Amino acid sequence: MSASTMPAQTTADIAHAYRQERAKRAKRSAVLKHIFLILTSLVMIYPLIWMFAASLKPDNQIFGDLGLWPSEFQWENYSEGWNALPVSFTTFFWNSTVVTVLSVLGNVISCSFAAYAFARLEFSGKTIWFALMMMTLMIPYHVVLIPQYILFLNLGWVDSYLPLIVPKFLAGDAFFIFLMIQFFRQLPRELDEAAMIDGCSPFKIYWAIIMPLSLPAMATAAIFSFIWTWEDFLGPLVYLNDMKDYTVPLALRSFISTDGVSQYGPMFAMSILSILPILLFFIIFQRLIIRGIAMSGLK
Amino acid sequence: MSRLTRRTFLGASGSVLALAAMGRPAFAQTAEIRHFWWGNPERDRRTFEVIDIFNGKHPDINVTGETLGFGDYFTKLTTQIAGGNMPDVIQQGYGVLFEYIANGAIVPLDDYVGKTLDISKMDQSAIDAGTVDGKFYALSIGANSHMAMYNSRLFEEAGIVPGEDFDPYGYTYDELAEFAAAVKEATGVAGTDDNTADYQNFSDFVVQKGAMLFNEDGSYGPNQEIVEEYWATWEKIRNAGGTPPGPESAGLAGVSELSQMGVVTGKTAMTYLWSNQLVGVQSLMQDTLGAAMYPNTPDMVPGSIVQPSQFVCLTRDSANPEAATTYMSAFVNDLDMTKVLGLERGIPSQSDVRAALQPDLTDVEARSVEFFDKIQGKTAVLPPPPPSGSNEVEQTFERLAVNVLLGERPIPDVASDFLNQTRAILARA
């Protein structure tokens, strides 16, 4: 069936037949793909729909009645939720934004430095450092929580954002280092060698060659960094004391009580709002993953 | 130190911050007091308002509030204990209070009583509850007791009239088996939660049987017979059809989320909690809740106790205990402040405060006050404080009881297993 089995045709014919065949196959598989994707999407999005429905119900109807459709739409959950706590969500969103944006910057810059060293440069002791870096990924964080708290307390950083942000600028998350290493190692070695012969410094190679070619990896790291920082509550929980400094996830956890009146509706309303920045960031940055391909055409 | 670093953000390096903190004069003009509690939006609003009132009245003291949800509160507190950085005033529950006293995180208040701390109008029972080995440690900010909450609509539909068909303040497990089955029959909803894995109900049962949960020497009170009988009692109710199927209840063992309780999800008509949870549970339901005591044995020996739901305590790390106790005193005595606090943390243990609140009670608050009036004289005496490890015993009970609910192992086996493990836990603690 395939084009190469028809010897009598010219090269142009072969190419044409091949392209037609490919288009047909692509169309068929596109339909199948869409069906598969839509079905899977439904499973994926159901919890969000449920949460959205819950965010519109009065508290006394969320749990007894499992139906999705609210009997009355209580949009006030949004306005009430925004101001339900002694500090308004305007402050919480601002705090989260500051911490998250700085963390993303810190992670992408400092981790790509370390990853470049590990992936492209030769230096003694590399294997040991790499192993130690991996070890920081493996230790369960609950047992380092207290020693770390005491450390930051002695530095005078507790009750400020410093413990949440400074480690990000010191390549504190080995996940990103390892991720970038894997992508950097995929770039052809000849690039560095050619640049080196042209007299480029290692920094120039990092900045002008490795980084631009690794846009998909950087975008991926930025997305994860954004989401995980935005959602992190253990760090803010331990290091922030004043409610005015709370981030969104910490504030959300103040809605639920085991010995008083919880506010589930407003909590779900604020949860929905807290997802929006993540989705926005995601949609914007995942484009960079696509654009990366145009760049890598350079090589 | 916190005041100085709080608003500082990346502007200065850590060492500068540390210097700034150390540079603060020890005899600062205003005493900085940190108050930490677990809460919810309503409690947070009220407590911050109370702090403002207090700061307005005491220019020499500056209280700052810190709050978290219950689930996160103790994680943070543990971290702060380790760092020697606990807030001055913390909120404590009855269950773990004694461990904090035993390990020295909470300090006695006796030196301040009659000076900065006024407890002259506190109920003696509340003072006793906060006293260990003759020292007064914990200031009660609300009384609490076991409370069964039933769905009045479902009971009505089944023709069960509280006060006629059963006495909410004195009914037996046998009666419960009967009317729970009747509710199931009439409405299709199981009449009661299955408490096989409920340690609070078990602890009542132990006292009803004339034993104590922990003996004076700290050993475990219940014997094989009592544990077996407790599980057999609930098995009978289950077999009579009054509860959801065993496995259904097993899935909820150890879950404390109010939104998952049987009355809230509509899976049962009666759930067993604490009186200070009535308001919270009611807010998640459309049907009206009625209040009852926990069931009893035919001998009607009181099993439930009235105990503080919450205390405020002074911590080891407080640098200014006089100012801290001044604040604590106002928190339970100052009528301007207690008016704002209301019943949100439970029924106040100070008589003047109770009287002042009476006119402004909401409907559901009035129901819990009425409950407290009715259980007077029907409650047991406060047991000696539970020893370290009691927390773990409770978790072990909840875990092993699931065996009974699933019907996988015979009750006597599970009971002896539980008692063996309990002995091991207490020996290790």
Add this chain to the structure above:
Amino acid sequence: MQKFFRRNFAGYAFLSPWLVGFFLLAIGPILASLYLSFTKYNVVRPPQWLGLDHYVHMFQYDQRFWKALQVTFQFVVISVPLKLIFALGVAMALDKGIRAIGWYRALFYLPSILGGSIAVAILWRQLFNYDGVINLILRLFGAEGPYWLADPKYSLWTLIVLAIWQFGSPMLIFLAGLRAIPQELYEAAEIDAAGPVKKFFAITVPLLAPVIFFNLVLQMIEAFKSFSGAFIISGGSGAPLDSLLFFTVYLYNEAFSFLRMGYASALAWVLLLIIALFTAIAFWTSKYWVHYENERG
């Protein structure tokens, strides 16, 4: 000396932020936890030296330790491969040539965003209840579902499903990896009449190997350390009957519920060693199936 300096300078310069962070912030707490694992430490009083007592107790007497290991291993072994296969499958479907692809990606990432939130806990209870959605569907096919949440034989599966459902991050990494594969290779293969299976094994797998390897190692580490799902769904205790007693849930309870920080630290170090062992094995095998561009030729 000077030669040594010159040879190492660039590497250490680029590594310096990490080195500062490691020595200033990371290594201290890690070593402290190692020290604490040899002590009795209830957080309030200073730690008391015990030597190897915790480790002896753990291996000789602590049945819950073994139970936690068993639950965790089961979870890792089942959930990691399934999650990776699922993530790779969806990533390939989402790679290119589909309209509104960005939205699909966002949709598929949603469950991972919801993470360990309370909404997920409530929802999972509703789905897996005896009269919940899952059993309703099973009933349509004439099967009677079990008590998923209560029966220790099945409860772990609800968490495995949860883990697979939150396949967003490996998916995204696979996507980025697929983007890095030169398109010409596929076109050349098509001209050679290679079918999709052949293309997958001849092009996708080898070229994606570094990324597959990354996802495998990281997902394994994450699965060993998995905490929040089991914690919220079991109400923090690992119920029913310890069938959801993930290692970290046990560790958390020892540390923060029972204030046995020393013992918890010992548990953590055992877990660390286990993870390190498996990671080392993965790295060792990677020599045979992961090849990097910069190592060729």
